[in-house]
Amino acid sequence: MEKKMQELKTRYREIYDIHSALSVLSWDQNTYMPPAGTEARGRQMSTLGHIAHEKLTDPAVGQLLEDLSGYEKNIPYDSDEAGFLRVVRRQYVNAVRVPPDFIAAFYNHVAQTYQAWVEAREEDNFAKVEPYLEKTLEYSRQYASYFNGYEHIADPLIDRADYGMKASALKKLFVELRRQLVPLVEEVTSYPPTDNSCLLQHFPKEKQIEFGLKVIKKLGFDFERGRQDMAPHPFMTKFAHGDVRITTRINENQLGEALFSSIHETGHALYELGIDSHLEGTPLHDGTSAGVHESQSRLWENIVGRSYGFWTYFYPQLQEVFPSQLGNVTLDQFYRAINRVERSLIRTDADELTYNLHVIIRFDLELAMLEGKLAVKDLPEAWRSRYQSDIGIASPDDKNGVLQDIHWYMDYIGGMFQGYTLGNILSCQFYEAALKACPEIPVQITQGEFGTLHEWLKDNIYRHGSKFTAEEIIERATGSSLTIEPYMNYLRSKYGELYPGK
Amino acid sequence: MEKKMQELKTRYREIYDIHSALSVLSWDQNTYMPPAGTEARGRQMSTLGHIAHEKLTDPAVGQLLEDLSGYEKNIPYDSDEAGFLRVVRRQYVNAVRVPPDFIAAFYNHVAQTYQAWVEAREEDNFAKVEPYLEKTLEYSRQYASYFNGYEHIADPLIDRADYGMKASALKKLFVELRRQLVPLVEEVTSYPPTDNSCLLQHFPKEKQIEFGLKVIKKLGFDFERGRQDMAPHPFMTKFAHGDVRITTRINENQLGEALFSSIHETGHALYELGIDSHLEGTPLHDGTSAGVHESQSRLWENIVGRSYGFWTYFYPQLQEVFPSQLGNVTLDQFYRAINRVERSLIRTDADELTYNLHVIIRFDLELAMLEGKLAVKDLPEAWRSRYQSDIGIASPDDKNGVLQDIHWYMDYIGGMFQGYTLGNILSCQFYEAALKACPEIPVQITQGEFGTLHEWLKDNIYRHGSKFTAEEIIERATGSSLTIEPYMNYLRSKYGELYPGK
Incomplete structure (x- = not known):
């Protein structure tokens, strides 16, 4: 067996x-x-992808998995070897169920869809991409059909990013979240809008980069094992245990953009950097799900990076870097500006409070399309109507509506968005558990010390990589299953202070 | 057959x-x-290298080549298809003759040798790397033995970089070159050393980069299809017909280093950028040999970049960028400084006139080791004695002697150096042919116009890629076989003007 x-x-x-x-x-x-x-x-990428797929679906892999299934039953569930066998089996089964010809045809279709989307968005012309999207919907259903026995047609698609999550459970969760969020947003946005003009000045690129690097270094990003570069769209990627990279982009007329996206990607990077090194070269050396991954980017970006305590430490340093822009802006003004809430059209620009409403709209529409309850041609109207009812604002055009996000135009319909909101929910559930174990964390944050929090996260989440499923990680780290309570408490408390009742 | x-x-x-x-x-x-x-x-690199090797040595490739050999005889020699079959066959034969186990063992040995060399050089202790080098010599002989039937044991090793060149011909060529060069160097270095202090001032990095980019753009480097980055050692690399990159490094206390290395790498890049696009994806989309490749880097770096005409155009612009450093330095002083000749120990710092002597020493020593006439343990002494006799200066230590170049410590002994001198010789042979066809080139250069020269090179050399061997390219482009005459004429004329006889 060892051999x-x-x-x-x-x-x-x-x-x-x-x-x-x-x-x-x-x-x-x-x-x-x-x-x-x-x-x-x-x-080049399609050649390498093809070779990797061939190697994963090699019948010899299936044979080895079968030969090892007895052995697997006799080793502890939480051993690395058992985790290895579980995840390789999962990947193998997924890879062999979907015919290579289907994959090739789909990615060929996706390349065309992407092109059509670029033009459609530029011209604000949904009709141009509509036939492609219809075909994408067919492909998405076809994909699901290879996993016969699912409970909901979206489940196999959700599994790709958030293994084990079910459409039924997510629906319930999101309905409840929305029920609580909509009135909260309504209340907060009834106030006059927060003044955020202090962020909308000229902040030279080099100085923004320098300050951002200082912040993420302090958060624990290890520049021996990673780097930050510029890119049109910020992202995190990993090449090895010792090589995890993030990117950011600078808007010289908006201070928050680069800074918070850097912290966001640093959160993703800390997760990958924190996985046990001996898992490298196995599928376990990877974050366990989109939701848990996003929980880390959001925890560091929002719970830490947009907190009063964080800026108690960093704001004086920021003022030193930008004396003419921020010298006369108080910490309190700055804190309010970076936490300004508004009804807006674009998901990626949304604040903490409205963000999930954007996501839930997309999730519900995905499901409706897969269920056959919503036709692609009716999508723009459905989008508008949900924006109006949930966020209280609707885009007259489609380019700031249904054409704004790339997701459906470069992949399947289904399973594309839930991770963002799962991440927000989980960020608070994890943070609450960390505070329970180490109540000193908030004070440390005001002193620019992040080691205790980082260690707790590494110990309870990061180091395991994908050895445990998201569900297992949540249970192990927090002692309970996924719950929105800590998240709603966090939002109520934070925004209750910012908008202390009329 | 088409299939x-x-x-x-x-x-x-x-x-x-x-x-x-x-x-x-x-x-x-x-x-x-x-x-x-x-x-x-x-x-990662060894995994990909292994996969590529497996794919090249797949018996199906051999079968296809055999099946196509009749077809090959019936298509014109200079057709793309015939070229394709010739070069694929050559690569296939080379790949299958050398056992995979030998390759694996050798590269494992090389990794250790490299480590030992780094330490040996640091400590100036040749003994530390000597046993490794002895083994490298054995491996090199073993490699040659897989190509039984060679004329000289170095031929199979030379073939790796300069296909078709023979040790016997190179020996003859280099003996003659050395016979003419040694007295020329002696004469020139009998003059008082040229003042090059104007190059040894402080030149800020950003300005050097900016000026360098301006120059190579003017030479024809296409930034839509390439870029320049910083690296500890300058190099050129190609990822695709539309993606050819170079690197440079900046020495803030020496103006020439970055500038001439940028022009050198641009020469390599222009070759790769000039290959016909429809050859992409075949082995023909590649320079034909180390020698012809180097001829292009040296042509642009030396014949063009160190010429009086070139600086007639660029020097006023350089003075504008560095007014305090160069404002009082005349064009003539600057031209002399960048063409200063001196007896020196380090190949990579050598001027045009002495450079080949450095190379010929290495070539001769390689051959002597392979022929069994020189033991590895006697190499440092042999090195010193040849430096004394050929260049008139010898290093008391080994770190500036036999340990200076990485080549023998990261690859085979044999075939590592001839390309540099072939490149120098060919640069002049090609340039002479270009001038014969387009006598207006030198005047254009003084006007900052390089298009005519670039086009001639593209038409006669670049576009063919590897379709023709070096020998064929030389014959086609210049109407004669390899000859040192144009090179010696160039050196005599250039240095005759700089040092006009006592």
Whole structure:
């Protein structure tokens, strides 16, 4: 058995290496690649992706998994080897169920859809991408059909990002969240809008970068094992245990954009950097789900990075960097500005309070389409109507409506959005558990010390990588299953202070 | 046959893509990779290298080549398809003759040798790397033995970089070159040393980069299809027809270093950028040999970049960028400074006139070791004695002697150096042919116009990629075989003007 285990590990390590190489190609494409490199890069990535897929679906892998299934039953569930076998099996089954021809045809379709979307958005012309989106919906249903026996047609699609989460449970969760959020947003937005003009001045690029690097270093980003570059869209990517990278972009006329996106991506990076090094080369050396991953970016960005305590420490330093812009702005004014709530059209610009409403709209519409209750041609109208009812504002055009997010135009319909809101919910559930264990964390944050929080997260979440499912990690780290209570408490308390009742 | 041709092309394209991916990984390693990424990067590259090797040596490739050999005889020699079949066959034969176990063992040995060399050089202790180098010599002989039937044991090693060149011909060529160069160097270095203090001032990094980019853009480097980054060692690399990159490094206390290395790498890049786009994905989309490649870097760096005409155009602009440093330095003083000749110990710092003597010493010592006429333990002494006799100066230590170049410590002994001198010789042979066809080139250079020269080179050399061997390219482009005459004429004329006889 040991020999078979070793063979499976060797085979998987090769797949892992190819995926790492793919990540380097993709990082380069998004950071430094010259314009004329696009076509060849696409081909290189598809070649490597194809090879990795071939290696994963090699019948020998299936045979090894079968041969090892007895062995697996006799080792402890929480051992690395058992985790390894569980996750490899899951990936193998997913990979062999979906025919390679389907995958090839779908990604060919996606490339065309993406092109159509770029034009449709530019021209504010949904009709241009509508036929493509209809086909995407068909492909998405077809994908689900390869996983016969599902409870809801969206489940196999949700599984891709948030393994084990079910549409039924998410629906219930999101209905309850929405029920509580809509009136809260209504209340807060009945106040006159917060003055955020202090953020809308000219902040030179180099100084923003320098300050951002100082902040994320303090949060624990290890520059021996990673780096930050500029990219049109911020993201985090990992090439190895010792090479985790983030990107950011600078808006010289808005201070918050670069700073909070840097902290957000640092949260993702701390997760990947914190996985046990001996899991490298296995599928366990990876965050366990989109939701848990997002919980870490949101925890560091919002709970930490938009807190009063955090800025008690950092604001004087920020003022030193931008004396003419912020010298006369008080900490209190600045804190209010970075936490301004407003009814807005664009998800990625949304504040903490309204953000989930944007997500839930998308999630519900995805499900409605998959269930056959909403036709693609009626999507723009459904979008508008939900924005009006949930957020109280609706876009007259589609480019700031249904065409704003890339997700449905570069992948399946289904399973694309739930991770964002799961992340917000979980960020508070995890943070509450951390505070219970280490009540000194908030005071430390006001002193610019993040080690205790970082260690707790590493110990309870990061180090395990994907050894446990999201459900298991939540249960182990917090002692309970997923719950919105800590999140709603956090929002009520934070915004209750900011808007202390009329 | 068409179907088989297509299959071979498809198979080769995959290999090409994997090699392109490998180049991206290597570029990243040398430019941006954080320190802790090293180990995993090595593994990723070895995984991809292994896959590419497997695909090239697949028996199906051999079968296709055999099936197509009749077809090949019936298509014109200078057709793309015939070129494709010739070069794929050459690569296939080389790959299958050398056992995979030998390759693996050798690269394992090389990794250790490299480590030992780093330490040996630091400590100036040749003994530390001596046993490794002895083993490298054995490996090099073993490698040659897989190509039984060679004329000289170095030929199979020379073939790796300069296909078709023979040790016997190179020996003859280099003996003659050395016979003419040694007295020329002696004469020139009998003059008092040229004052180059104008180059040894403080030149801020950003301004050096900016000026360098302006120059290489003017030379024809296409930034839509490439870019320049910083790296500890300048190099050129290609990921695709539309993605060719160079690197440079800045020495703030020496103006020439960054500038001439940028122009040098631009020469390499112009070659790769000039290959016909429809050859992409085949082994023809690559420079034809180390010698011809180096001829392009040296042509642009030396014949163009160190010429009086070139600086007639650029020097006023350089003075504008560095007014306090160069405002009082005349064009003539500057021209003399960048062409200063001196007896020196380090190859990479050597001027145009002495450079080949450094190379010929290494070439001769390689051959002597392979022939069994020189033992590794006697190498440092042999090095010193040749430096004394050829260049008139010898290093008392080994770190500025036999330990200075990385080549023998990261690859085979044999075939490592001839390309540099072939490049110098060819740069003049090609340039002379270009002038014959377009006598207006020198005047255009004084006007900052490089298009005519660039077009001639593209038309006669670049566009063919590897379709023709070096020998064929030389014959086609210049109407004669390799000859040192144009090179010696160039050196005599240039240095005759700079040092006009006592």
